Amino acid sequence: MINYIWFIMIFFGILVGLITGNGEEISKAMIGSVDTTVQFMIGLVGLMCFWCGVMKVAEKSGLTQKLSKLLKPILKVVFKEAAKDEKALGAIVMNITANMLGLGNAATPFGIKAMQEMDRLNKEKGKASNDMALFLVLNAACIQLVPSTIISIRAATGSANPGAIIVPAIIASTIAATAGVVSCKILQKYF
Known part of the structure; x- marks a missing residue:
């Protein structure tokens, strides 16, 4: 549908x-x-490679594991059914950890795995469980400790201080994630 809209507008x-x-x-x-877009993409690819390297160092150093250990007790309280299954909870923790560190590419396979594991636990096949809906909200509104994509875009477009977005991103994403979880918990009572 969106392709038709773009075609009509163009x-x-x-x-x-x-x-x-x-x-x-x-x-x-x-x-x-076209020329500007190619130059922008070349600059963005270099910066994304840098951030992926930084995040790979964080992963190899054990930072992601430490963060996942901090998240696990919190997520056990938030997720009802998935918290009882180690495979589902593990995939959820790894997805959220990767998203928090700006590793969107690494988060995607964990997100797919988490949904598959929660679907395995789901009693009503073909219908998203409350945990699945909550996970989707958390995946979309995850707290961003390192918004590497935005930093890269700001740097590629010539921002004087690309990292200035870090604190506002942490605040905004924390508020969004909290509002999402609270909304899901309230709506779970009615649907």
Whole structure:
């Protein structure tokens, strides 16, 4: 559906530009944006490689394991059914830990594994359990200790202080995660 929306917007934008006699400006803008996009992506790839390396060092040094040990008791309280199963809880902990450290690529396989494990525990097949819904909310609104993607984008676009986003990101993501958990817990009583 989103592809159709984008196509319609681009098509009508070009059509209006051609009708109003701005075809030359459209061509220049398209060519200029391609060049800018390629330069941006090259800068972003380098920065993402750097952050992935930093996070790999954190993983090898045991930082992610220490963080997961801190999270496990908290998540046992938050998740009802999944907390009783070590495989499900382990995948949830690793997903949230990876997300907190900005390792989105590493978090995805753990997220898929966590959903599979929770689906195995689910009594109503084909319908998301409360734990599955809560996990989805936590996965989307996870607390970001190191928002590496945003830092990389800010650096690639020439920000004077790309790391200035860290404290606001921690505050905003903590509020979002807390609001998400509270909302899920309230709605679980009614649905």
